[in-house]
Amino acid sequence: MTEDEGTRGYRSRADRREELLDAAALVVRDDGLSGLTTRAVAARAGVAHGVVHYVFGARQHLVVALLERQARALLPRVLTAAEEHDDLDDALDAAVAAWVDLVRREPERFRLLEAASSSTLDPTGDGAAMEAERALWQAAVASGIEHWAVPRGVTLTVPVVDAADAVIAVVDGLVRSSASDPDGTVTERARVLLVRGLAHALTTPR
Known part of the structure; x- marks a missing residue:
């Protein structure tokens, strides 16, 4: 595990939430609403798909x-x-x-x-x-x-x-x-x- 990965892994839920929202905004900007999926957000944020569901649910x-x-x-x-x-x-x-x-x-x-x-x-x-x-x-x-x-x-x-x-x-x-x-x-x-x-x-x- 790199230092960056370790730091990312221990982010608070609030920080993680903002990170995922940043990623979601970029997905909408680049791919439109149709591209806004939890998998796309996870990929843009560089996290596992389950992290998005853990923070936001549906x-x-x-x-x-x-x-x-x-x-x-x-x-x-x-x-x-x-x-x-x-x-x-x-x-x-x-x-x-x-x-x-x-x-x-x-x-x-x-x-x-x-x-x-x-x-x-x-x-x-x-x-x-x-x-x-x-x-x-x-x-x-x-x-x-x-x-x-x-x-x-x-x-x-x-x-x-x-x-x-x-x-x-x-x-x-x-x-x-x-x-x-x-x-x-x-x-x-x-x-x-x-x-x-x-x-x-x-x-x-x-």
């Missing part, structure tokens, strides 16, 4: 863990953009623009996000992976909205989870639009209109 748990890590990397940058504004319209626009821009500039990091609702991630057919992905982003965005709104005394006219769902729907639509909008002009015009309407709906009583 493939869908690996997928959800990768989504969680992407959310932790993405959302602070989106929140930073929003925090620069005290008006809801401006804060939403800055946050959504930052989110869409990150997807446009780093598409390989987000290939998994769109595919997360695909049945290919959920071989059992029970919708567990899809539901986990939705709950993850809903909770993260709702927390971000509250983090912005509470210190500013902004009261929404709808439950914060509904606001989060609306923001996610707007971003999803804009990201899809940007795929066929190379210079981003159409997507930017649509963003301004959609965000303006959403900000109005979130603060105007029905």
Whole structure:
């Protein structure tokens, strides 16, 4: 056994988890979602296949863990953009623009996000992976909205989870639009209109 192999063998479970997620991200980047198998991740990480199952269990748990890590990397940058504004319209626009821009500039990091609702991630057919992905982003965005709104005394006219769902729907639509909008002009015009309407709906009583 080499010194490197010995060091790798005694890594903590948390360190091993991050190592495997690094490998999974590289597999998705290079081979797409169809190539994301536990065997491919094990091969990329240079570990036995059983190590992946020991850390994550089923493939869908690996997928959800990768989504969680992407959310932790993405959302602070989106929140930073929003925090620069005290008006809801401006804060939403800055946050959504930052989110869409990150997807446009780093598409390989987000290939998994769109595919997360695909049945290919959920071989059992029970919708567990899809539901986990939705709950993850809903909770993260709702927390971000509250983090912005509470210190500013902004009261929404709808439950914060509904606001989060609306923001996610707007971003999803804009990201899809940007795929066929190379210079981003159409997507930017649509963003301004959609965000303006959403900000109005979130603060105007029905």
